[in-house]
Amino acid sequence: MTLSVRINHGFPGFALDVAFDAPPGITALFGKSGSGKTSVVNAVAGLLRPDAGTIRVADRLLFDAERRICVPTHRRRLGYVFQEGRLFPHLTVRQNLCYGRWFAKGRAGSDPIDRIVELLGIGPLLDRQPGALSGGEKQRVAIGRALLSEPELLLMDEPLAALDSARKAEILPYIQRLRDETDTPILYVSHSVPEVARIATTVVALEAGRVLRSGPAQAVLADPDVAPALGIREAGALLSGIVREHAEDGVTALAFSGGTLYLPLQRDPVGADLRVRIEAKDVLLATEAPTGLSALNIFPARIEKLRQGDGPGVLVQLRIGTDLVLSRVTRRSANRMGLAVGQSCYAVLKTVSVAKQDIG
Amino acid sequence: MTLSVRINHGFPGFALDVAFDAPPGITALFGKSGSGKTSVVNAVAGLLRPDAGTIRVADRLLFDAERRICVPTHRRRLGYVFQEGRLFPHLTVRQNLCYGRWFAKGRAGSDPIDRIVELLGIGPLLDRQPGALSGGEKQRVAIGRALLSEPELLLMDEPLAALDSARKAEILPYIQRLRDETDTPILYVSHSVPEVARIATTVVALEAGRVLRSGPAQAVLADPDVAPALGIREAGALLSGIVREHAEDGVTALAFSGGTLYLPLQRDPVGADLRVRIEAKDVLLATEAPTGLSALNIFPARIEKLRQGDGPGVLVQLRIGTDLVLSRVTRRSANRMGLAVGQSCYAVLKTVSVAKQDIG
Amino acid sequence: MTDWLGPEAWAAVALSLQVSFWATLLSLPLGIFVAYALSRWNFPGRQLLNGLVHLPLILPPVVTGYLLLLAFGRRGPVGSFLEETFGFVLAFRWTGAALAAAVMAFPLMVRAIRLAIDAVDPKLEQAAATLGAPRAWVFATITLPLILPGILVGAILAFAKAMGEFGATITFVSNIPGQTQTVPSAIYAFLQVPGEESTALRLVLVSVAIAMAALLLSEVVSRAVARRIAGQ
Amino acid sequence: MTDWLGPEAWAAVALSLQVSFWATLLSLPLGIFVAYALSRWNFPGRQLLNGLVHLPLILPPVVTGYLLLLAFGRRGPVGSFLEETFGFVLAFRWTGAALAAAVMAFPLMVRAIRLAIDAVDPKLEQAAATLGAPRAWVFATITLPLILPGILVGAILAFAKAMGEFGATITFVSNIPGQTQTVPSAIYAFLQVPGEESTALRLVLVSVAIAMAALLLSEVVSRAVARRIAGQ
Amino acid sequence: RDVSVFAAASLKTALEEIAADWRDETGHAATLTFAASSTIARQVDQGAPADLVLLASADWMDWLAARDLLRAGSRVALLGNTLVLIGSQAAPPLDPAPGFPLAERLGDDFLAMALVSAVPVGIYGKAALTNLGVWDTVADHVAQTDNARTALALVASGEAPLGIVYASDAQAEPRVHVLGRFPAESHPTITYPAALTVEARPEAAAFLSFLQSPEAASVFRSHGFVIHD
């Protein structure tokens, strides 16, 4: 199922004009505060009626301004995690969680409530009212409520912003599983580049109500020209490989087009596909093969593209095997090392610098 | 002025029992969702009346359960950025911003409204109502409102969680300036370790309503034993130095006890004190001096402490000059290199891996 | 007790309770519906409906009673229709007193409930819709529980008004002891007779006591509900 | 126009407007205060005050009028005090009619405002307090503007009730043409005379028109305010 | 079913006494419903279950007759009454006579009367004052009430120093004093007409006869009413 959005809407002082397709998997809506992310999500949910355009999921037309079609929200079969929780104050946490299940009857069965309660760590809260929850607890309940309604389209507006990193690390794999095991399109709003890079299949970057760039995550993230839009300091590319071995000393070996990448221990079984985000700032360049270094991952590479911004850094696109990786070095280093397109060199990548949250 | 908090409070199913001192500067309240951070802040604000204990700022007693003293909120002279905004819906953004100024008359003059409006990027929103703002815009207005009330005590509950990293990077220095130029104690709740590490003078880690550890940020963050509490993957120590030079190619040289550290260009004038957070995962170890490496920062170091957790990594505390730095290497590397306490080695630190947001 | 008040007065008390109870209970669903329509829907004639609902408040009660008599009397168009079709008579029966009380109390009930509905955050209803709940279900599970305190207030206002309603009732269904003589009519009758003020006073005390008890109960219940909603 | 209605009836319309306007305006501050106290404060006697406020709703209007007469008449304790101290007379004056209307309308006004206050999120008031605003200021700048629609509703309910109030008014201040003869008294008088229904009907139409206009105005204003609060 | 009597409110005490006597004598009971004459008339027009109506106003009885709601020939002028001037204190008597100094006695105070254009006792009172040539001098100082009882209460409580009510009302209120009686010729004859409705059952006629019996007459007289012969 693909979600396809083409809409125009005018607020006083702000115009929304976006068109993008969200294929199965997670489509990350990315953009600065006030760029129109929530407005897009609201339009998809039927809470905002755009001035013009169409919205469809697979062959279901949800909205068509010209033909005056506007499927009411409750028949759009979606789950929405709002930016501000919106729990029902008069119901207990348990009742909030179960609210959508009633209408989901008959749709493809999803996870039992217990599993999601455990995942979100809200077991002890089940009999409380939302008024007696902390900010993060509220948000976790809101996530659970949306997931339990067994949606055919999931909208998540900064669902993890209020959560600590440990909790985030627990919830993200679940969302990834949702992405991989169902063909539910997920529209995911986030400010966090690592989060987006980790889970997004597709990235839609918004700026002032318009689509700046959109496309498959791997392609968009490995392009040094896109990096500034995402925040240059968070640039990084994605490598895919196959899990080869889990060593006893806590290192996982991943086979990819350029050789073997050593990572901190992963849970995925041997043979599984794995996607790893390599942050540009974690990739060092060496002109000669380094020795006696704590880094396990040293690969011969070729410089494909150099991008010099206004800042002190240079963004280097490297080809390792058939994969693309970004490296960010200072201008001084680049000059001293005489980096140029086509040149061969070594890419040094510390194992531990592949952060847990960047693997998925 | 020092804020001193010793309180006990029982919610059904949750007990709060904390005691800590917050000296001038920023005290970061750190802990998982539901650990009691907001409750502590509410108690300081006078919105929650603890069952027992005292709260004082310098010589002002704000609360004393035994002596039945409870200064009403509006006389506590504080600014509070709430986790959920709480803008006044019937007032415009401008009126919201100015609400507290009326009562601040006569207190030490602070920044003019224009400056803060510009800093927060809310100029175009001034005549709107909060109902027509995006999530991040609301939060920015809430920050401005608290700052403009010229508080003698500033409470910020996850003020930046809803903001994109570019905006965060703009606002953080302002909060740091507030920290450095006034003696206003700032109680700052955050889930983000880099954020906390960057700006906190003091760190108070909460777990399930109790204080797990508290103390000066530099000491707490450089202790490998504290790292797990903060989330091991986010461990990192703080280096202080003096700005020596801004080179033309965009590199700033910082003099510290161990030599000269090269950083991406900083704005601070030559001679200024600067604090840099070095993430453990960004510090490589080498047994012999590396050559031909893109890294500019290579320092001789001595291993002071080794900490092996349950995971695949080892946390190494290094002394460079008189400063302490953390490095995280895999167990495999540690074994291969034969790391041991007292051993000499080289610490390799990429210039760009000192993320902008970790400098302050 | 019977001695203290006299059988006629007791009958009036019993009748007033019966009349007020049914007037409140039966008009409640309509009251909620009208309040919801006025608060949430935009339809032609909204202002007209709004005006109509408030009419009994604006008109002197005698006029309302007179209009009721003209419409629902046995010779009136509605009254004769009801009698012929369903054999249901309002005029000069306690049912008519209940109708008069309900009509007079209706504006108070509707306004109270409407204020409560206005205060419900539509965002919560939207959230329920995203979870698949159809409108009626959203109303029943979200809106209705949230406005429960308002409904209680509306009901108790209506009940109190019904206990005190005089002008419209006596004009519409007269003052027939045991059938349409409510407490206010009885008080009126006693006040017409010099020397009977003390009986009138006793009746006043009884009806005040009843209404106060109902008021107190509604207060307690609505506070409890509100506390529950706020999360204890 | 004067012909159509007759000068006496016109005088009644003018007087009713005057009485209802002042009754509403002057009782508004007290109404807001009492509503706030009942909603937000816990003090001994809260329930008593609550009951007292509702009394005029529960009592037959004649009784209320009679009690007013006993208290505020020239021989009554309050009435004689007011007259001796301030030279202010209520009995048989339009001011007394305004008092009667205000008292009868008070429960409606208070309940409407109270419902609005109950709906204000205390978290906003807390936020104002953290910004240094003392309680009274918080009330004036946060609570009051947020309950404005509720106040409007309360005021319009009170005004409408005042326009229709008959029983208590005529009992307390009688019916002195040009001084205390309000529209409802005039209507009542016309209805007592066989064949005068048409004059009564005209007066009814005039008072309905006035009240409807006020209602419509309040509706428009309160919607505008609500929309403003919601951020247009 | 009992005989249903709709009667003007001011007859309450007397009628209740007579109905009790009637029941003792015949075993038949009467249900007594009291309201304003205008209300009763309109309700009978709308099918009120009344067998016998007893009004304080001939006009409303005429109104009913014009609508063919009364049994032909059953109408009787059952009772009469007299108008009195009452005062709140044991004030010196003031006999209503042509040009009597009512205005002087009132000063700034008010004269309590029932509605002078609507309620029978008020209408009679205004006619009498007009006849005696003093209406214009006091017109601005008349506090009109919706019924005679309230006028009585105003005088009794001292709010109004003087008032005009029926003798039957004045008699029942110990706190007022009759200062003088209006001459019968100063106003139209006061009558309380009674009549059977077209739907009246036989017992109603019996009760109407009983109302005209000497026994009933003495009860009426004891409450201050006048019996026409």
Ligand SMILES: Nc1ncnc2c1ncn2[C@@H]1O[C@H](COP(=O)(O)OP(=O)(O)OP(=O)(O)O)[C@@H](O)[C@H]1O
């Ligand atoms: N009114 C209340 N009644 C009962 N329990 C409460 C109440 N308010 C808070 N709690 C509980 O107290 C604990 C601490 O809440 P608090 O809001 O202080 O957490 P927090 O650290 O701010 O969390 P978060 O990061 O999610 O905002 C939570 O478990 C919460 O459920």
Ligand SMILES: Nc1ncnc2c1ncn2[C@@H]1O[C@H](COP(=O)(O)OP(=O)(O)OP(=O)(O)O)[C@@H](O)[C@H]1O
């Ligand atoms: N009802 C409205 N009236 C006028 N302007 C509005 C309205 N709702 C939103 N806007 C404006 O539209 C723009 C986009 O808002 P939106 O909520 O979609 O932003 P966002 O990308 O979700 O931002 P954030 O990350 O801060 O939540 C903002 O500038 C906002 O001020």
Ligand code: MOO
């Ligand atoms: O308006 Mo009344 O005087 O309550 O019946």
Ligand SMILES: [Mg+2]
């Ligand atoms: Mg948003």
Ligand SMILES: [Mg+2]
């Ligand atoms: Mg919190």
